Amino acid sequence: MARQYHENVVDHYENPRNVGSFYKNDPKVGTRLVGAPAACGDVMKLHIIDARFKTFGCGSAIASSSLAMKWVKGKTMGQVFTIENTETAKHLSLPPVKLHCSMLAEDAIKVAVKDYMVKRANMHAQT
Numbered sequence: 001m002a003r004q005y006h007e008n009v010v011d012h013y014e015n016p017r018n019v020g021s022f023y024k025n026d027p028k029v030g031t032r033l034v035g036a037p038a039a040c041g042d043v044m045k046l047h048i049i050d051a052r053f054k055t056f057g058c059g060s061a062i063a064s065s066s067l068a069m070k071w072v073k074g075k076t077m078g079q080v081f082t083i084e085n086t087e088t089a090k091h092l093s094l095p096p097v098k099l100h101c102s103m104l105a106e107d108a109i110k111v112a113v114k115d116y117m118v119k120r121a122n123m124h125a126q127t
């Protein structure tokens, strides 16, 4: 018997917030691609600052990245770095088999923030 997705997953899957991308070499944008190509094949790319995402994957991965981008907007880098997959999984009522989808969103946030920090440091080193 197929498991039903929680209504929050369906909402973010059917109406994903903040889908899109920026120029990857923009020094004002932190971005990285993360994924589980060997496991489920899903990949996620988040852009930090004016939050955008592109996710190629399951409904839970799309919903996790959509929710994460909603939470990223308007936050400081320090606040963004504290967003944890457990909050995402709880909000979306993800079953254990889908927890890695929310972990992907957390990983994507953290690597995008680190990318942003490196770009900022390089930008300041050149001035």
Ligand code: FES
Pocket: 036, 040, 041, 042, 057, 058, 059, 060, 061, 098, 100, 101, 104
């Ligand atoms: Fe792999 Fe959702 S099934 S990210």
